[in-house]
Amino acid sequence: MPGCSEAGEYRAPKSRTSLNEYHWFCLEHVRAYNAGWDFYKGMSPAEVEAQLRADTSWQRPTWPIGSLGHTAWSEEELKDPLNILGAARMKNRERPDPQRPPAELKAPLETLGLSWPTTLDVVKSRYKELAKRHHPDANGGSRDAEERLKTINLAYAAVRTKLSTEPRMAAAG
């Protein structure tokens, strides 16, 4: 930072388009820089929207089931001699209480401050918010922030995996 005589021991990315190039700041100035950092700076609302959507699917293309060459999948045309899909439907019908989170998600949901049921979009947006707030770079390289971020990452992975592998459950919300 011009005029600053402190040692530049903390790095921060120069811009969205050069995330691997860094400015080096003293603690006080890296905090000020991070506080003013806005990844979406200079993007139009449409570009921000596109970025958020791409993030939701980890930058990979997605499409609704059945949209590739077929309007929808028809159960009549589906060969399912072992009635696997029927069994899955039965299992879902027996689910006792959709308002209660699966046992393994209780702690992760608490970490993320989310209630159940929830959706991938909600989880994703809460995660972005928490990851930004607790990122070590936004906390002067704090070890505590690093630990908090690790916990948040694990919680996010657990909830995201559950929602991705059990779409019916996600739809309950």
Ligand SMILES: [Zn+2]
């Ligand atoms: Zn400084």
